[in-house]
Amino acid sequence: MTDLVLVRHGETVWHAENRYAGLSDIELTPRGHAQAVRLAGWAAGAGLEAVWSSTLSRARITAETAAKEASLPVQVDARLVELDFGQADGLTAAEMKARFPEARAAFEADPAGSPLPGGEDPYEAAERFVAALEDIAAEHPTGRVLVVAHTTAIRLALCRLIGVPLGEYRRLFPRLDNCALTELRLRAGRIAMLQYNSPIGAVR
Numbered sequence: 339m340t341d342l343v344l345v346r347h348g349e350t351v352w353h354a355e356n357r358y359a360g361l362s363d364i365e366l367t368p369r370g371h372a373q374a375v376r377l378a379g380w381a382a383g384a385g386l387e388a389v390w391s392s393t394l395s396r397a398r399i400t401a402e403t404a405a406k407e408a409s410l411p412v413q414v415d416a417r418l419v420e421l422d423f424g425q426a427d428g429l430t431a432a433e434m435k436a437r438f439p440e441a442r443a444a445f446e447a448d449p450a451g452s453p454l455p456g457g458e459d460p461y462e463a464a465e466r467f468v469a470a471l472e473d474i475a476a477e478h479p480t481g482r483v484l485v486v487a488h489t490t491a492i493r494l495a496l497c498r499l500i501g502v503p504l505g506e507y508r509r510l511f512p513r514l515d516n517c518a519l520t521e522l523r524l525r526a527g528r529i530a531m532l533q534y535n536s537p538i539g540a541v542r
Contacts, residue, residue: 339525340475341482341532343384344496346489347397348373349516357430359488360423360457363395373517374400378407380519380538386410387481390474392418392488400517401486408484417470420488421463424456450494450504460504464494471495475524489514496520499529511535 348370352359366374381389381404389408391401393416405412426434434442434454444452450460467487474483493511497504499522514520514535521532 339480339523340478342471342475342522342524343386343482343484344492344520344522345377345400345484345486346492346514346516346518347392347394347400347486348377350396352428353516355430357428358423358426358434358454359396360420360427361394362427366396366399370396370400370516371403374403376538377517378404381405381484382407384408384484385482386484387478388413388474389484389486390415390418391486392416392420392491394419394488397486397488401484404484404486415470415474417466418485418487418491421460421490421494422458423454424458426454426457448505449508460490460494460507463491464498464504467491467495468498471499492520496522496531500531 348366350359350364350370351367352364377400386408389401389405389410390413391398393414398412398414401412438455441455445454453459474485492514493507494504496511497507502510515537517538519536519538520534523530523532
């Protein structure tokens with residue numbers, strides 16, 4: 339039995355304007371660093387066996403802060419990176435509607451079947467992320483593992499794991515807060531969701 343605690347990285351400098359951050363390496367804000375410290379406080383007593391992270395710095399720094407308090411190294415996997423948003427990277431929804439209105443409308447109608455222009459196929463992103471989680475679980479078959487990654491990739495993977503259409507990810511999981519806890523239990527090929535988007539505590 340493996341418990342995977344999936345966490346979105348701390349707040350970034352694009353958060354206030356809700357700009358899409360895919361593969362761009364965006365810095366954490368001071369609030370984002372404070373969220374990582376709060377996550378670290380949780381990690382210190384969470385009984386973690388390992389800490390894994392996306393290769394992007396916003397996730398890696400969040401993970402490193404937590405791993406230090408848990409006296410663990412951070413292991414990275416490039417398959418845990420965010421969905422590549424292509425031409426939409428760095429844009430707000432309003433800017434997308436102005437630049438490519440038809441593509442944005444198609445994305446809103448079916449976000450899995452109509453990726454943003456130049457973006458990664460969400461089905462392929464879900465497969466590579468889930469493959470990473472399965473490998474992590476195989477490496478830690480009886481432990482609790484923190485995995486720090488990204489909002490869209492995590493939500494796509496959740497749909498894939500619990501067997502619902504990927505196109506529903508924005509409706510079923512409308513938000514994933516920075517450094518909130520989403521925990522899955524993997525046992526004998528079965529998946530249980532123990533918690534979703536659970537706050538550790540408000541950072542003011």
